Amino acid sequence: MSSLTDRTSAARRRTPLNRSQIAGFWGAWAGWTLDGMDSFIYALVLTPALTELLPRSGYAATPANVGLAGSILFALFLVGWGMSFIWGPLADRFGRTKVLAGTIFTFAIFTGLAATSHNVWELGIYRFIAGVGIGGEWALAGTYVAEAWPEDRRKMGAGYLQTGYYAGFFLAAALNYTIGVHFGWRAMFLTGAVPVVVAILILLRVKESEKWQKAEAQAERAKPLREILGPAYRRRTWVACTLLTIAIIGLWAGAVYEPSAVIQLASKAGMAKNDAIRMASLATGLLSIGTILGCLALPPLAERFGRRKTLAFYFAGMAVAITGSFGWAFYLPNGLAPFIAWLFVLGFFGGNFALFSLWLPEQFETRVRATAFAFCTSFGRFVGAGVNFLLGAAVLHMHTLGVPVALTALVFVAGLFVIPFAPETKGEVLPQ
Template sequence: MSGARWSIAQIFLVPVLNFAVIAFGLVSAPLGDGIWDQASWIALAVPHHRFLHIPALRASFVEGAGVRSDVDVIGVAILVPDTSVPFAGGVSARKPRHSPPHKRNVRGNMTESTVDTLAPSVAAPGAVSPRKVFWATWFGWMLDGFDSSMYAYILVGALSELLPASGIEPSKANIGIYGGLLFSIFMLGWACSMVWGWAADRYGRVRIMCWTVLVYSLFTALCGLATGIVMFALFRFVAGFGIGGEWAAGTPLLQESVPENTRVRLAGWLHTATPTGLFLAAAVTLAIGSTLGWRGMFLLGILPALLIAYLRSNIPEPERRAAHEQPSVAALFAGDQARTTWAAALMMACIIFGLWSSNFWAPTVISTKLFAAGATPAHAQEMGAVAGLITNVGTLIGCLLVPWLTTWLGSRRRTAVLFFVGGLISVVVSYEVAIEWLDSLTLFMVLLPVLGFFTNGVFGLFTIWLPEMFPSALRGSGSGFAFSMGRVLGAAGPTLIGALAARTGSFPLAISMLSLIYIVGLPLIALAPETAGKPLAR
């Protein structure tokens, strides 16, 4: 490399930037954009360097009946010195020499395009980078997960203060009853959010998504200012109303904005945002929960509002959306579409009922048992947060694997059967066997990733499947109705858990009894349309 003189700082800088570029590639390449827009601005920061592209690995993704697309899994860009320019501090630099832009073909199952990989990507009017849409919707849903899961970690602390303020004794039984009731109120607010789906069809995905983020962030923060149980319940209801709408607007936005050859993967991966939000809530609880207290934790819920400015300025409406069509909610319940709508809603009811009656009670079960064994409330709360982290490892793995599971099984229906049966078995073994029969918290903790894989990972499947069941003009309304009506029916789960636990004296027994809901859901799968291998309906 004649003509290039290296300083000590540059010797360390280049490997660091190489690592950063490779890391960007690992994250961005599967999203269809590669790493070149990131590489461009890194090159601006290091003006006497150029990039060498190494297409290290390509993989085939088969969706349904032989539809195939080849994608770069890892496209590595290595930062190397441009030897035509002196590379030393204090030397006046000539204009860097750049080789002609490297061209690469991106082949999908429907289109072929040539991408100038060194030029920064510029979105055409009405179009935007799939990567930007994915991360915008992903962050919105991740912050949803953070807001909605905080309650499970600070439930005991919040009710220990709010119940006496409302003239109610904060006994173990009352905390179980009111904790379940407040879960149900939150989910009823979530259920009432079906109106957001209709609004997203009529007024636009992006605009409505912004409103939902504003509502849930504001009212989550207000929960931290509640002075009694009634005020707290009201704020939780409205926060749930906003959180439920974010899914109804954001999921169609993603599916309609990305190329068909990456749609299934990105839709499945979108639900990884939920366990990430749960990870974040658990981590924040462990790190600063005892310092902030339950009120401070809820006040953190205002932070998602910062996402609104990015959405409004960077994400346009998808071109696939049938903006000229005026949606009619009645069309959801006419002809063959009616069977699809009700099958979707009832399946969602089963998995929501199962999730909120099992997975989200794990921190409470552990905290209660440890507290009863003489542990301090702080230690019991910390171990509950650890349980949440462990459970979410399984959820994250489940969501990442869902696109490949649907491809391997060749059917959305068969994938749903796998998750329903796995959900039933994992709940009974984790709660009834490990806790109730063997009284082993250690075994219970070991089984939590399996529990998370089946009871929460299944939502990665429905993030793919639900929007595929409805045409564009009804996609927000249909998906929103199915998810929201599922919450209406599933909202009974937490209340029943609290009531059964108070009657039987055992959370694990109550949770295991209600896991039979997965058996109820199996016949409903056959009523839903099989959409594997088919493009998104217009």
């Protein structure tokens, strides 16, 4: 009884957040939300945008060409994400908040410019550069919150931060349900450039984390990329790269093709085009709600059962959910309702990304933390780009969406055998 009372009292005595920590969190969260919105806008407007731009580029807008071009453009976007490792060393050298603002500014400007595209080549260039900006936001936001928040609050802070990305999915779905249906895909890209100015203004007024300031004052000029690939960190760096690669492949296979799958199933059920688009938006909203709940549930699970067991639970759930949705429900005669129901489960276990926001900062010291975070996420995106291209080719070859996406469940099964090689950091404080 006394033990329960002690834990309750400890929870009530959690270190209060100061104004800068609160403002910094909301700035990072807003940036991550708009990042998620930007990423998912492409999935939602893929078909109408390419249907218009392919003929202007000299190609027929057949379903096969739309699918192939969409996969190539998305692979290019992921390569841009992969190039985002450049932001990590910059943040370790010049600080978290200024460089974080730079990533947001980059993806905002080039998302807006995508609305001016005259052909698929211009769209590809704008999405590539937007990807460079988007890719850096997660690494820097996660690093900032881990360092700026008190030790007794930073774990839940990671879960709260990760909800932003999927709140962005929900926001993109709401915008598509209203603006996209009535004003088209160009208006959707324009929305990605407007509200991000607020996040930049907040971030520019936020103080740098004390941990980074202390490390900057004490350390000699480090070479963080060389250090994370050196003997001290090599194993944990490559294990983290592998686990993040698995998570990225699964997320994008499921999330990017989800709207197209829902539209196909809705059309098969006899819905009109606009009604099918609205149904895809509603399904995306449900996916996002599930993922937000998964993000919030993850930190308490990681604190109780450890990082490795929690990730194994989420990876196993992803394998089951991808198989159930794309491998089973997608092929049912009346599969729309079962498919959408499975999306909630897929969303919940997609919250596994929150663990990396919590876990990666715990594995590296302050002087190399941002570089390590950016490098590991970038590596996964490079591999994800290649897998996405192969996935698009498989969809084209097999003339079906479900089976190729369902096969990505296998990478999560493989991930269960990689997790034991990662360090367990439960109960450890953030290394200085």
